Every structure is written in C-alpha cells, then in structure tokens.
Amino acid sequence: MPKIVDHDQRRQQLSDAAWRVILREGVDGATTRLIARESGYSAGVLSHYFESKDDILLEALRNAHSVIKERLNALLEHKTGFEALRTFCYDTVPLQAEQIRETQLEISFWSRALVKESLRSVQLTESAYWHNILLGVIIAAQELGELVEGDPFIMADILAGLIDGLSVHALLIPDHYDEKRLIKLIDAQLALWSTATPKDQRGSV
Amino acid sequence: MPKIVDHDQRRQQLSDAAWRVILREGVDGATTRLIARESGYSAGVLSHYFESKDDILLEALRNAHSVIKERLNALLEHKTGFEALRTFCYDTVPLQAEQIRETQLEISFWSRALVKESLRSVQLTESAYWHNILLGVIIAAQELGELVEGDPFIMADILAGLIDGLSVHALLIPDHYDEKRLIKLIDAQLALWSTATPKDQRGSV
Known part of the structure; x- marks a missing residue:
C-alpha cells in the first residue's frame, strides 16, 4: 500500500x-x-x-495574514466603537512576541516587493483587507458618536501609516519603542479624535 | 610617474x-x-x-543621508514655526523622484538591519539625527505659539512614525498615495496640532 x-x-x-x-x-x-x-x-x-523562492515567501506571508485575521476577528467580536478601534491598533503594532515576528516578516517583504511586481500585487490585496477592517471600525465608532466626525478615509490612512511606521521603529529601536511607549503614542493619537477628550484638546479632519 | x-x-x-x-x-x-x-x-x-557587501551598503546609506541632510538644512534655513514643520514633513515623504529613491534605499536597509546588528546600529545613529531635527522644529513652533502645547517628544514620535509609514505606503501603493494624497494626509495631521485651526477642531497631546 x-x-x-x-x-x-x-x-x-x-x-x-x-x-x-x-x-x-x-x-x-x-x-x-x-x-x-x-x-x-x-x-x-x-x-x-x-515553484520558486518567491512562491514559498508568498505562502508564508499569506499564512501569517490568515493567523492575524483570525486573531483580530476574535478580538473585535465583542468590542464596539472607540474600544474596538483601540483594540485594532494595539493588536497591529508589535507589542507581543507574536506581533514582532509578524512585523519582521512584513518588513522583509516590503523591501522585496519594491523590486518584484508579483510580490507587490499579492501584498496589496492582502493589506487592503486590513485597511478595510480599520476603515469599518472607524466608521462604526463615528456612528456611535465616540469618534469625532470627519473623513474616515483620511483617519484610516493616517492610522495605517502611523501603525506601520511605529511597527518599523519598534523593531529597529526596541529600547525606545517598548510596549509602554507604543501604547502611549497610539493613545495620544486616538485621543485627538475621541469625543471623550475635552473639546479644546481634540481635533477633526 | x-x-x-x-x-x-x-x-x-x-x-x-x-x-x-x-x-x-x-x-x-x-x-x-x-x-x-x-x-x-x-x-x-x-x-x-x-571590506564587505555590508560595508558598501552602509556607505551608500550614509551618502544618501548626507544628501538629505544638506537639502533639509537648505530648505529650513529661512523657515520658522509651523511652516518649517510642514516643510520638514513634505521633504521627508516621497513626493519627488529623489525622495522616492531615498525611501527605497531606506526600506531596503530596514529589512537587512532586522537581522544584522552592525547595520542596525549605524542606521540608528543616522536616524536619530533626523528625529532630533524634527523635535527641534516642533519645539520651535511651540515657542512661536504656532503649534499647540503638549509633549513635543510624543508629537515627534507620532510624526516620525507617520512619515515612515506613509513613505512605505507611497512606494508600495503609489496609485493611492500620490503626491496630492500624501500632502492631504500630512496637512490633516498637522492641522490637529496647529493653533491656526479653530479650537474645537484641534487637539493636544
């Protein structure tokens, strides 16, 4: 047999x-x-x-994304409004060993995607998924009145940029960008848009 | 001879x-x-x-930084306050071909620095220089009363994160993050901290 x-x-x-x-x-x-x-x-x-090294790399990237996806869905299941948004941000910056590994994989792909069209297009499709979750969470928080009014697409682009930039900094400069600092920075940014913040200390876009 | x-x-x-x-x-x-x-x-x-490939790469990185340094110093020479801050941000996201090349080099280094301690330490020294300029520009704008009060170190960390994150996105997703969009996003973030923004639409940290 x-x-x-x-x-x-x-x-x-x-x-x-x-x-x-x-x-x-x-x-x-x-x-x-x-x-x-x-x-x-x-x-x-x-x-x-x-078929090729790139083929293996893409599979690794897709698997990592699928793990993140499941974890994020589970985390967001019972959260709403501002709390859901904060949860999303906390989970997508590298606070824990698991997220640090995921971020390292992601950054490794960026540099390769810059010179490989095939990797770039897959990564775009994958990252669009996160961006849409983030956008949805922002709009839901606005609808609940917990986030200031304003263009949710701009807020999503700013937060996505901030999250990816801080993720890079956390991996390259871990002594400064430790868990406490990352949380402080995210909280500071979100407070600018939270309706719970005193009115003269918050903004809109 | x-x-x-x-x-x-x-x-x-x-x-x-x-x-x-x-x-x-x-x-x-x-x-x-x-x-x-x-x-x-x-x-x-x-x-x-x-001596080695890494030695060559570091030299290329240092040269790129020295070009950026000169350009930035020249740009900031006659600017003050909020305008200087905006100029810094515009010059450090990849709006032009020159900055796109610089960002591509930088991202390539990140992935390599993740697994090479020697590259990471040099890159840290280099990036600390930019971070300090950014911090200085923020503090100067606060002293002129053109930027809201608040912790300038937090503002600098947030802006540095946003700039690096948007730089990555601009290179990987150029169709969405074109020049117009990048400027709009930076302006939106800076408006949150500008004293020229109506009081109920801005924040502090």
Missing part, C-alpha cells in the same frame, strides 16, 4: 519552515536550501510544492 | 554604483559582482575600498 501523504499538512510544514528561516536569516538569506533543511524535507520535495 | 588616483572620488563612484544597483535589484540582489560591473571597476578594486 502506498504511503498516504497529507499534502496540505506538508505544504504547511514547509511554509512554517520558510517563516522560521526568514525570521532568522532575513528574506535575503532565506535560500531554498536552508528552508528545505529547516523543514526536514529534501530540496526535491520542496520543489514539488513550490 | 605613477598614476595619481583620487581615492575619495573613486570611493564615491563605487558607492554611487552600489546605490543604483540596490534601487534596480533590491538590496538582496545587489551583489558585489553587479556593483563592480556597474561602477566600471574590477571586483579587485572594489574590495580594495570596501
């Missing part, structure tokens, strides 16, 4: 191995040889599941 | 070649072989001036 191979499981193992190698060596140093060795499978098996 | 070699000039040529190769191939694909070919010198000459 031939050995039964669970292809989905094996694909997942290879993709997990790729992620670990990227985190350790950088996306630059993550060769297919190292990924195969890390996974415990041969380079031949690896090439059966993935 | 031996040929007289201008070493500074040659070093600069090699570093410029490195920059061009990074922008075209990504920091990943920028091999010493390609950099040597681009410069018109041999790999042997290249190795005479630089």
Whole structure:
C-alpha cells in the first residue's frame, strides 16, 4: 500500500519552515536550501510544492495574514466603537512576541516587493483587507458618536501609516519603542479624535 | 610617474554604483559582482575600498543621508514655526523622484538591519539625527505659539512614525498615495496640532 501523504499538512510544514528561516536569516538569506533543511524535507520535495523562492515567501506571508485575521476577528467580536478601534491598533503594532515576528516578516517583504511586481500585487490585496477592517471600525465608532466626525478615509490612512511606521521603529529601536511607549503614542493619537477628550484638546479632519 | 588616483572620488563612484544597483535589484540582489560591473571597476578594486557587501551598503546609506541632510538644512534655513514643520514633513515623504529613491534605499536597509546588528546600529545613529531635527522644529513652533502645547517628544514620535509609514505606503501603493494624497494626509495631521485651526477642531497631546 502506498504511503498516504497529507499534502496540505506538508505544504504547511514547509511554509512554517520558510517563516522560521526568514525570521532568522532575513528574506535575503532565506535560500531554498536552508528552508528545505529547516523543514526536514529534501530540496526535491520542496520543489514539488513550490515553484520558486518567491512562491514559498508568498505562502508564508499569506499564512501569517490568515493567523492575524483570525486573531483580530476574535478580538473585535465583542468590542464596539472607540474600544474596538483601540483594540485594532494595539493588536497591529508589535507589542507581543507574536506581533514582532509578524512585523519582521512584513518588513522583509516590503523591501522585496519594491523590486518584484508579483510580490507587490499579492501584498496589496492582502493589506487592503486590513485597511478595510480599520476603515469599518472607524466608521462604526463615528456612528456611535465616540469618534469625532470627519473623513474616515483620511483617519484610516493616517492610522495605517502611523501603525506601520511605529511597527518599523519598534523593531529597529526596541529600547525606545517598548510596549509602554507604543501604547502611549497610539493613545495620544486616538485621543485627538475621541469625543471623550475635552473639546479644546481634540481635533477633526 | 605613477598614476595619481583620487581615492575619495573613486570611493564615491563605487558607492554611487552600489546605490543604483540596490534601487534596480533590491538590496538582496545587489551583489558585489553587479556593483563592480556597474561602477566600471574590477571586483579587485572594489574590495580594495570596501571590506564587505555590508560595508558598501552602509556607505551608500550614509551618502544618501548626507544628501538629505544638506537639502533639509537648505530648505529650513529661512523657515520658522509651523511652516518649517510642514516643510520638514513634505521633504521627508516621497513626493519627488529623489525622495522616492531615498525611501527605497531606506526600506531596503530596514529589512537587512532586522537581522544584522552592525547595520542596525549605524542606521540608528543616522536616524536619530533626523528625529532630533524634527523635535527641534516642533519645539520651535511651540515657542512661536504656532503649534499647540503638549509633549513635543510624543508629537515627534507620532510624526516620525507617520512619515515612515506613509513613505512605505507611497512606494508600495503609489496609485493611492500620490503626491496630492500624501500632502492631504500630512496637512490633516498637522492641522490637529496647529493653533491656526479653530479650537474645537484641534487637539493636544
């Protein structure tokens, strides 16, 4: 009887191995040889599941996003208004080891996406998903009257920019951008738009 | 008579070649072989001036920063208060081809700095310089009464985060984050802190 191979499981193992190698060596140093060795499978098996290094990297990125997606949905399920918005922001900056790993993977992809159209287009589709959740959370908070009126698209673009920028800074300058500092900065930005803030200390856009 | 070699000039040529190769191939694909070919010198000459690929990359980063530094100093020379702050922000997001190239180099370095301590420490020293200029410009604008009171360190961290995040988004999603949009977003953020904004539409931190 031939050995039964669970292809989905094996694909997942290879993709997990790729992620670990990227985190350790950088996306630059993550060769297919190292990924195969890390996974415990041969380079031949690896090439059966993935056409190229970029193919493996994209799978790792998609898997990371799917983990984030599930965690975020669970976190937001019982939250509304301003609290949901704050929860979204806290969960998308690298406060915990898990988010630090995700951010590292993301930043590694950015530099590669700059010179690879195929990676860029997939990353765009993926990041549009987050941006839409953020936009939805902002609009819902406005509808509840917990966030000032104003263009929610501008607020979403500003917050998305701030979150990604702070994420980079947190990874490169962890001594300054520790958990306490990141929370303080996000709270300071959100307070500018919170209707709970005294009127002369808040703004709109 | 031996040929007289201008070493500074040659070093600069090699570093410029490195920059061009990074922008075209990504920091990943920028091999010493390609950099040597681009410069018109041999790999042997290249190795005479630089010990390693990272050594070349750091030189390219430092040169880019020195160009930005000069341009920024010239731009800020005759500006004060809120206008100086806005000028700083406009110049550090990728609105023009020159800034787009600089941002691309910077993002390429981030991913490499994540796994290379030596690159990270140099990049920190370099980026601390910008952060200090930004902080100085914020404090000066507060002293002139053109920016709301509040913790200038928090404002600087938020703006630095926003600028770097928007820079990434502008390079990855240029159709959405075009010049007009970037200016609109920066103006919206700065308006939250401008004393020229009607009082109930601005905030403090």
